[in-house]
Amino acid sequence: MGKIFKSSLVWMSLGMTALGLVSCNQNSGKKEEKNVSVDSVQQKNDSLVVVQNSITKVDSLRKDSITKMEENTSYTGVKDTTVLLTDSISPRYVYLTFDDGPLNGSQYLDSIATAKGIKINAFLIGAHDKMSKKLHGFTERYKNNPLVDCYNHSYWHAHDKYTTFYSNPQTAFEDFELAEQSLGLQHKIVRLPGRNIWYVGDRKKVDLKSGASTAELLHQNGYKVMGWDCEWKINGVTGKPDLTVNQLYTQMKNLLRKGTSYTKNNVVLLTHDNMYQTKKGQKLLSDLIDSLKQHPNYRFEFMRNYPK
Ligand SMILES: [Zn+2]
Known part of the structure; x- marks a missing residue:
């Protein structure tokens, strides 16, 4: 149970961080932020897409934001897919x-x-x-x-x-x-x-x-x-x-x-x-x-x- 909870937190963190990146680029409102972060906890696949989309947008900028996302994400107990995700998206x-x-x-x-x-x-x-x-x-x-x-x-x-x-x-x-x-x-x-x-x-x-x-x-x-x-x-x-x-x-x-x-x-x-x-x-x-x-x-x- 603890592992699942921790994993959910990580996914929520990923979803929110991703949203932060989207917000920076698109100036989207706070209401949308709340909805997406809830979704990201419930549907891991959706948050994956959100993360990937937002990374694509900042990729060429070589911003530290992606690095920060990695630093904030504990690898302990997180599924391999998360490690692969962070390994493959960060330039x-x-x-x-x-x-x-x-x-x-x-x-x-x-x-x-x-x-x-x-x-x-x-x-x-x-x-x-x-x-x-x-x-x-x-x-x-x-x-x-x-x-x-x-x-x-x-x-x-x-x-x-x-x-x-x-x-x-x-x-x-x-x-x-x-x-x-x-x-x-x-x-x-x-x-x-x-x-x-x-x-x-x-x-x-x-x-x-x-x-x-x-x-x-x-x-x-x-x-x-x-x-x-x-x-x-x-x-x-x-x-x-x-x-x-x-x-x-x-x-x-x-x-x-x-x-x-x-x-x-x-x-x-x-x-x-x-x-x-x-x-x-x-x-x-x-x-x-x-x-x-x-x-x-x-x-x-x-x-x-x-x-x-
Ligand atoms: Zn030399």
């Missing part, structure tokens, strides 16, 4: 980010994005683009593909001497400016070489202090500094990954479900272009994308749309 954003291109491997990422019809993000290195006509051609392929966004990963990649590079924030900053000009980048979005630092809007998170001042300077000059939530490493020669597709997929799914990513409902994967030189590496990525695509509420997004 969640997946950002596949590929660093260090253009490199051998970039050309396959361009093809995979097109074949799968998903948006991907390339954090490019200026010096790699200048290294050869072939690599510059890969940059052009990225830039001509509407499913690929190109961002700034510095010009020299700190010559892989990160502490030295970040010890002078001004020269580090100028290195990013050089990459921006050299690559003709449209967006002021950067990822720091060798550092998982976030600085978007007024929120920041720093993994190693030595990059903090550079991130600060970039932020002051209108750049968004992007880190990552999880990483995938695949051997470029053997195609052997550090995590299986299923392990990584589960990790990403859990970050979204538990709300433990840097920004709730958004998960950023870091991986590198040169890990997809082999057919094996390409297959792994393709399989990961297929796994993520099983969720109708998962959307592959550009980093420029990452919430502030």
Whole structure:
């Protein structure tokens, strides 16, 4: 009995919350609100429709209201259908980010994005683009593909001497400016070489202090500094990954479900272009994308749309 009562409360809560969303959009009166909430207790199916309809209306707005509905709804003792409902309606954003291109491997990422019809993000290195006509051609392929966004990963990649590079924030900053000009980048979005630092809007998170001042300077000059939530490493020669597709997929799914990513409902994967030189590496990525695509509420997004 207790379980049924609790379940009814949850459904009532869902129905009322849904109605609140409808009210926001349609300005409907209080009388209607009362009727619908009573109905939702008596007829679960009706409230399901109400919830789904109202979610469709706010879906594109990426409002917090859906998140709040989930937070207010206790999963304890609630039927699986409710969990499935909340899991399938709330939009969640997946950002596949590929660093260090253009490199051998970039050309396959361009093809995979097109074949799968998903948006991907390339954090490019200026010096790699200048290294050869072939690599510059890969940059052009990225830039001509509407499913690929190109961002700034510095010009020299700190010559892989990160502490030295970040010890002078001004020269580090100028290195990013050089990459921006050299690559003709449209967006002021950067990822720091060798550092998982976030600085978007007024929120920041720093993994190693030595990059903090550079991130600060970039932020002051209108750049968004992007880190990552999880990483995938695949051997470029053997195609052997550090995590299986299923392990990584589960990790990403859990970050979204538990709300433990840097920004709730958004998960950023870091991986590198040169890990997809082999057919094996390409297959792994393709399989990961297929796994993520099983969720109708998962959307592959550009980093420029990452919430502030
Ligand atoms: Zn890098």
